[in-house]
Amino acid sequence: MSIEYLGLSEINGPLIAIEGLQNAFYDEIVEFRTDGKKKLGRIVEINEDKAMIQVFESTAEMSLLNTRTTLTGRPMEIALSEDLLGRTFNGIGQPIDGLGPVRPEVMRDVNGQPMNPCSREYPRNYIRTGISAIDGLTTLIRGQKLPIFSGNGLPHDELAAQIVEQASLGDDAEDSGQFAVVFAAMGVKYDVAEYFKRRFEECGASSHVVMFLNLSNDPVVERLITPKVALTAAEYLAFEKNMHILVILTDMTSFAEAMREVSSLKGEIPSRKGYPGYLYSEFAALYERAGIVKGASGSVTQIPILTMPNDDITHPIPDLTGYITEGQIVLERALHQKNIYPPINVLPSLSRLMKDGIGAKYTREDHQDVANQLFSSYARVGEARDLASVIGEDELSPIDKKYLQFGTAFEREFVGQGANENRTIAETLDIGWRLLHILPREELDRIDTKILEKYWDKED
Numbered sequence: 001m002s003i004e005y006l007g008l009s010e011i012n013g014p015l016i017a018i019e020g021l022q023n024a025f026y027d028e029i030v031e032f033r034t035d036g037k038k039k040l041g042r043i044v045e046i047n048e049d050k051a052m053i054q055v056f057e058s059t060a061e062m063s064l065l066n067t068r069t070t071l072t073g074r075p076m077e078i079a080l081s082e083d084l085l086g087r088t089f090n091g092i093g094q095p096i097d098g099l100g101p102v103r104p105e106v107m108r109d110v111n112g113q114p115m116n117p118c119s120r121e122y123p124r125n126y127i128r129t130g131i132s133a134i135d136g137l138t139t140l141i142r143g144q145k146l147p148i149f150s151g152n153g154l155p156h157d158e159l160a161a162q163i164v165e166q167a168s169l170g171d172d173a174e175d176s177g178q179f180a181v182v183f184a185a186m187g188v189k190y191d192v193a194e195y196f197k198r199r200f201e202e203c204g205a206s207s208h209v210v211m212f213l214n215l216s217n218d219p220v221v222e223r224l225i226t227p228k229v230a231l232t233a234a235e236y237l238a239f240e241k242n243m244h245i246l247v248i249l250t251d252m253t254s255f256a257e258a259m260r261e262v263s264s265l266k267g268e269i270p271s272r273k274g275y276p277g278y279l280y281s282e283f284a285a286l287y288e289r290a291g292i293v294k295g296a297s298g299s300v301t302q303i304p305i306l307t308m309p310n311d312d313i314t315h316p317i318p319d320l321t322g323y324i325t326e327g328q329i330v331l332e333r334a335l336h337q338k339n340i341y342p343p344i345n346v347l348p349s350l351s352r353l354m355k356d357g358i359g360a361k362y363t364r365e366d367h368q369d370v371a372n373q374l375f376s377s378y379a380r381v382g383e384a385r386d387l388a389s390v391i392g393e394d395e396l397s398p399i400d401k402k403y404l405q406f407g408t409a410f411e412r413e414f415v416g417q418g419a420n421e422n423r424t425i426a427e428t429l430d431i432g433w434r435l436l437h438i439l440p441r442e443e444l445d446r447i448d449t450k451i452l453e454k455y456w457d458k459e460d
Helices: 154-164 192-200 220-240 250-266 280-286 316-324 334-336 368-393 398-415 427-438 447-458
Strands: 005-008 010-012 017-019 028-034 037-047 049-057 068-075 075-082 088-090 107-111 148-150 178-188 210-216 243-252 299-307 328-332 345-351
Touching: 005 210, 010 250, 075 220, 088 250, 154 192, 154 220, 154 243, 154 299, 154 334, 178 192, 178 250, 192 210, 210 220, 220 243, 220 250, 220 280, 220 299, 243 250, 250 280, 250 299, 250 316, 250 427, 280 299, 280 316, 299 328, 328 334, 345 368, 368 398, 368 427, 398 427
Parallel strands: 088 210, 148 299, 148 328, 178 210, 178 243, 243 299
Antiparallel strands: 005 068, 010 017, 017 049, 028 037, 028 068, 037 049, 075 107, 328 345
16 A cells, blocks of 8 residues: 655755655656646655655646645666557657557566666677768668757758658568667757658658657756656567667756756755766666667767867767767758768767678778778878968869869769758769769778779769
8 A cells, every 4th residue: 555645845846845755766767746736757866765756747737835745665667569660759658649558568667777788799780861861971870870060050850850751671681671760859949840840741650750849948857857757668579579779868958957957956065067976877777778789779879969068079078979879960050051961070089880780781891982082082182282271272282182073073963962862872882982083092001902992983
């Protein structure tokens, strides 16, 4: 029999303090009743018989005297079944699409279970996004966590929507029907949420997308649960239904800001930039839920998207994210100002698992060599541009002028592409070869001789 507690000790924004609780535990879900309304909260701190509880809704109507509290004896759980596909939920997993509740096959704790490192399989196969700068130079591998570092005003929302629309298991994948996307948005404006829903419906992708939307006017503490709910749904579909799941989390900066706000209300000692000292471990607890488990045919791949405050890549949010994840994709404002979409700066971008998921067995035999040469040549473009800014373009050597020409074409034709343009791996590599023909053949020192002889004449 559950015990009902009458009255509260303290109300501080979304946090409530209660004394005299018995047998409470961390992360337990609590029900509040006041004036006939029911609200949910989560225990975030316990000290003997005192507990601090995060409320998932506004506490404005709650009072210290007549609020009734009941411990549920369970953590935050979400109803899971294959019926999740094509549905839209709020930040704590409640349906908001008018289609009624999900008939659950199982209820699962949103906090997840730690994945045994010994049970992990090394990621190999790639996921095609149809975007050349990603597929060609920072290839996304199944089971990888590859964040996108953006900035305020840059088109990361458009890029996220395009990835959802175009992502697949590859050009020749036999099990492409077992691919789905879990999309979680945290702290987004209403018009942005409507943009995502409209885009997915118009392109027909909504049938294989599970959406979790936490709007900017939703409770801050709900933002802390949203990525956990999304990843729990992804793990169920991947490891129990043997599907390959791509999880897109936007915006992790909103998640970190919510954590800082709640930490401040709890009176915790702040760390860098006012964020709590456990920001790293919270990020790790989310990002490490990507991967492939031995014995399961599915996989969970993550693309967290975060906006860097003041475009500062050394800010704690991108800095800590970079320590945990296996690379990053960096959007650059200078390319955006040149009207290049997507404005991906390939030089600071990398995929640490790319080398193990491309080549003859997975994409094409020339993929690694073309990627190495494009990267090397574009790095040389930066040197030529710096020199031109000092002595003038007319004073450059003929080869430096060739590199300037290559750099402009590379940004416009390889990095830049249409917002609805879905390129295959072969098309991406063919564009790369065509651009390399701008340079003299003797400059291509990163390509194996046999590969060069086989593919060079094709473009002549």
